[in-house]
Amino acid sequence: MRVTLTPIHRRDKGISGTIAVLQDVTEQERLEQSRREFVANVSHELRTPLTTIKSYAEALDDGAMVEQELGQRFVGVIRNETERMIRLVTDLLHLSRLDSKQSPLRRQAMNVPEMLEEVADRFSFQLRKKSIRATVRVEDGIETIWLDRDQIDQVLDNLVSNAIKYTLDGGRIEIAACRPDLTSIAISVKDTGIGIPKKDLSRIFDRFYRVDKARSRNMGGTGLGLSIAREIVKAHGGSIALDSELNEGTTVTVTLPALQSGGEPS
Numbered sequence: 001m002r003v004t005l006t007p008i009h010r011r012d013k014g015i016s017g018t019i020a021v022l023q024d025v026t027e028q029e030r031l032e033q034s035r036r037e038f039v040a041n042v043s044h045e046l047r048t049p050l051t052t053i054k055s056y057a058e059a060l061d062d063g064a065m066v067e068q069e070l071g072q073r074f075v076g077v078i079r080n081e082t083e084r085m086i087r088l089v090t091d092l093l094h095l096s097r098l099d100s101k102q103s104p105l106r107r108q109a110m111n112v113p114e115m116l117e118e119v120a121d122r123f124s125f126q127l128r129k130k131s132i133r134a135t136v137r138v139e140d141g142i143e144t145i146w147l148d149r150d151q152i153d154q155v156l157d158n159l160v161s162n163a164i165k166y167t168l169d170g171g172r173i174e175i176a177a178c179r180p181d182l183t184s185i186a187i188s189v190k191d192t193g194i195g196i197p198k199k200d201l202s203r204i205f206d207r208f209y210r211v212d213k214a215r216s217r218n219m220g221g222t223g224l225g226l227s228i229a230r231e232i233v234k235a236h237g238g239s240i241a242l243d244s245e246l247n248e249g250t251t252v253t254v255t256l257p258a259l260q261s262g263g264e265p266s
C-alpha cells in the first residue's frame with residue numbers, strides 16, 4: 001500500500017487539511033518484480049552460450065585448430081550454441097509479439113484428425129530415433145475447428161517435442177482429441193515420460209521455468225515452449241492444463257472453443 005499525503009493550503013489560514021491517497025501497489029510491484037526477473041533471465045540465458053562460444057573460439061585460436069579432430073569438435077560446440085541462441089531470440093520475439101497482440105489470429109477451418117496426424121508425421125524421425133510409439137486418437141464426430149493453423153501447429157509442435165524430449169527410449173505418446181462438452185474441443189498430448197515433481201507444477205508455465213535446467217539446455221530447450229503455447233491458446237480463447245506423475249508421465253491438455261466458422265469467442 002502506498003500512502004501519499006497532500007496538504008491543503010488556504011490563502012489566509014495556512015494548512016487547513018490534508019488529502020490522503022491510499023494506492024494498492026501490490027499488483028504493480030508484482031508486475032515490476034516479474035519484469036525484473038524476466039530481464040535477468042534473458043540476460044543469463046544469452047550470456048551462458050556467449051561465454052561458451054567465446055571460450056571455445058579462444059581455444060581454437062590458441063592452437064586447438066591444428067588438431068583436426070579437436071578443432072572440428074570445438075566448431076561443433078560453437079555451432080550448437082549459436083543455434084540455441086537463435087532459437088532463444090526467435091522464441092523471445094514470438095513472445096513479445098504475442099504480448100503486444102501484434103500477431104492477430106488468422107483463423108481458418110482445420111480438419112482435426114488431419115492436423116493431429118500431420119504433427120505426428122513431422123516428428124516421425126525423432127520418434128523412430130528413440131523407438132517411441134506415437135498414436136493419434138480422435139473421438140467420433142470431431143471434424144473441423146476454426147483456428148490459426150500456424151500458431152496452433154506451433155503449440156502442438158512444442159507439446160510433442162517436449163513429450164519426446166522427456167520420454168525415455170521405447171516409451172509411448174498419445175495425441176488425442178475429444179469433446180469435453182458441446183462448446184469445446186480438447187486436444188491432449190500424453191506421454192509415458194519422466195514426469196514432473198508436484199512442487200514444480202504450479203510454475204511450469206512461467207517463462208524460463210525448468211525442472212532441470214541442465215537437462216533442458218542439453219536437449220536444446222529454451223524454457224519458453226510452454227509459455228508460448230499458453231499465450232497462443234489464450235489468444236484463441238482457450239486454456240491449457242498440465243497433469244503429471246513423476247516417473248509415470250505427463251499429459252498436457254489444450255481446450256479450445258469449438259467455433260465452426262468466423263468470429264471470436266465472446
Ligand code: ADP
Pocket residue numbers: 158162163166191193194195196204209210211212216217220221222223224225226227250
Ligand atoms: P523447455 O525448452 O525447457 O522444454 P518448456 O517451456 O517447453 O521448456 O517446458 C518447461 C519445463 O517443463 C521443461 O524444462 C521440463 O522440465 C518440463 N516439461 C515440459 N514438458 C514436459 C513433459 N512432457 N515431461 C516432463 N517434463 C516436461
